[in-house]
Amino acid sequence: MPERKVIFLFVMVLAVILRVWGLEFGLPDILHADEPIVVNKAMAFGTGDFNPHWFLIPPLTSYILFILYGIFFLAGHISGFFHSTEDFISLYLSDPTYFYLIGRFFLGVVPSLISVIMTYKIAKDVSENEDISIAAAFFLSVNFLFVRDSHYIYADMPRIASMLCALFYYVRISKRDKAKDYISAAFFTGLAIAFKYNSALLVFPFLTAFFIGRNAEQTPSREIGKLFLSILVMSAVYIFLNPFSLLDFRTFIGDFRNQSSQMSAEGITHHIYYSLLNGMSITLLTCSALGIIRGFYLKNRTVLVLIAFIAAEYAALVFFSQPHARYVLPLIPVLCYFAALFIYSLSGVLSRHDKSRIWFVLICLVMSFSTIVKICYSDYLFSAGDTRKDAKQWIEKNIRAGEKIALDHTFFGPGLLPDESQIRQKIMLAEREKMSGAKTLKLKKMLETAEKNRGYKLYFLKDDPSDKEEFLSSMPQIPFSYDYLLDNNIRFIIISRVNQDYKHADFVRRIEESSDLVAEFNPYKDTSKKYSSNRYVLTGGPFLDNEVYLRKKTGYTIQIYELGSDRNSGNISRRIKRRSRGM
Secondary structure (H helix, E strand, O other): OOHHHHHHHHHHHHHHHHHHOOOOOOOOOOOOOOHHHHHHHHHHHHHOOOOOOOOOOOOHHHHHHHHHHHHHHHHHHHHOOOOOHHHHHHHHHHOOHHHHHHHHHHHHHHHHHHHHHHHHHHHHHHHOOHHHHHHHHHHHHOOHHHHHHOOOOOOHHHHHHHHHHHHHHHHHHHHOOOHHHHHHHHHHHHHHHHHOHHHHHHHHHHHHHHHHOOOOOOOHHHHHHHHHHHHHHHHHHHHHHOOHHHHOHHHHHHHHHHHHHOOEOOOOOHHHHHHHHHHHOHHHHHHHHHHHHHHHOOOOOOHHHHHHHHHHHHHHHHHOEOOOHHHHOOHHHHHHHHHHHHHHHHHHHHOOHHHHHHHHHHHHHHHHHHHHHHHHHHHHHHHHOEHHHHHHHHHHHHOOOOOEEEEOOOOOOOOOOEOHHHHHHHHHHHHHOOOOHHHHHHHHHHHHHHHHHOOEEEEEEEOOOOOOOOOHHHOOEEEOOHHHHHHOOOOEEEEEEOOOOOOOHHHHHHHHHHEEEEEEEOOEOOOOOOOOOOOOOOOOOOOOHHHHOOEOOEOOEEEEEEEOHHHOOOOHHHHHHHHHHOO
16 A cells, blocks of 8 residues: 555544544533534424424434434334334433434544545645645644534534535636536535535635636636536525425524524634634644745645635634634634645755655644644543533432422533423423424423432523523523522522623622532532633533643533521531531
C-alpha cells in the first residue's frame, strides 16, 4: 500500500477513536438538551403520523432516525429480542441507551467521518496536492468542536456532510462543464437544506462556481438552463424529504418565523474569539486566516469557491445567528484546508525541497497537539459521569418517594420521575389539549413505571407560571417565592448553579439563609468553584479550555436544600449528620 494511503488510513482510524470514545455520555439518562427533540419525534412517527407538527428544524433527521429504529426493531424481532412493539416501546421508555447509541453513531459519528473524507477530496481537487489534502483531513479529524459535537444526535453533522458533498461538486463545476456535476451539486444542496434551512447559503459558492466554470462557447440559454435544472433538482429533493412544509404550510411558516426571530446580529468578532478560537486553537485559526490570504494570490480560481463559502457563512454568523459555538461548524472543514495550504507553503520556505515535507509533518503535529489533548480530556469527561446523575441517585437513596420537590431548572437538574397523581394530570391535560398520541402513550408508560417504583411530586419554578405548556415535562409550574414553597409544604428545592448572573439571586439568598444544604454535587476539581466560566448555557459537554481542564465530570453544580427544616423533627439534614457521625 502506498505511503500516503497508509497515512490517510491512520487519520481515519484516529478520527473514529476520538469520536467513539465517550459516545455513551450520560446514558441511560438524557443529558443533552437537543437530542430528545429529534429522538422523540422519530419515535412519534411510529404512531403513523408523519407530520412532525414542529418545524423549528426540518424533520429529516427524525425521519432517518425512524428508519434506523425500524431496522433495529426488525432485527430485534427476528432475533427474538423484541416479541412485540410493546417490548420495543417499553425498552425505549425504561432504558433508551440503545436508541441513543444508534442515533449518535449514525447521525453523529458516521457523517462526521464522511466530512473528514470529503474534506480530503475537496482539498485534493482544489490543490491537486496529496500532502495538503491529508493534512486538511487530519486537522478536521482532531478538531475539538467537530469531535465534541460528533457525540450528539442532531442535524449538524449530517447537514455538514451534505454541504461538503455539495461543495465538492461546486469545485468540479468550477473546473469543468458537465451536467452530471450540476445535478449532483443540486442534489446535495437540497439534501443539506432538508437538514437545516440555513444551508440555503450554499447558493453563494454555487453561483461562484457557475461563473468561474462558464463555457464562453455555450449560448446564454444553455447556461440559464443549467441553473434552472439545478434549482429544480434542489427544490424536488427538499420537498421530497420535507413534504409537510407544504402540506402543513401554516405550521411550517409559523415555526420558521419563530426560529428566525430567535436569530440576531452577533457582531463581527464574537464567533472568532469565542467559537473558532476555542473550537480550533489560536495557532490553527491563525494559519487558516493566513491560508485564505495565500489563496487570493494563487492562480487557481477554484479557491474562490471556498472563499465564497466562508464569506457567506461568516456573514450569516455576524448578522443572523445565535451565540452558540456550534454555529461555526460548517466553516471548520474549509478552514482546515486553508490551514493546511498555509503550513505547506511555510514548510517550503523554511527548508530546501528535500526537507520541506519533514517540516510540513512536524508543523502539522505541533499545531494539533493542544487540540488532541483537549479532545482526549473532553472524551474522558463524557465517560466520567455527570452531576445530574449523581444528584438523582442521591435523591432516590435519601428522599422518600412522594415528597414534594421544587426544581429551578427543567433540564440542568436531576431527571426525576413524577408520582402517579401528577402523571395522571398530565395525561388528562394531553387528552384535553389534543396533543399527539405519542405524548399520551409515553405518559401512560411512565405511569406504569411510577406505579411500580413511585416518584416525587415535582414542581418547576418559572417567572410566569402557566398551566399551558408544550413541554409537559416542565409542569406543574410555580413562582419563585419562598413563602409559596412553605405555604404549599414543598420540602426540598434543587438549585442548579448554571451561571453567576442568576436573576433570582434574592430568592436563592433566602433559600440559603433559611434552609439546610443537605447535598451538593460539584463537577469541578476545586469544589470552591461553583459556577461555569462560560456565559453561554451548555447543552452538552464543556467548551472553553478552562471549563474542560478544571472539571472532573460534566454538568453544573447542583445543590439540594431542605426548606423549613426547623419545623421538621425528622428532617433529612439531621439524619445525614447522625449517619456521618456513626461512620
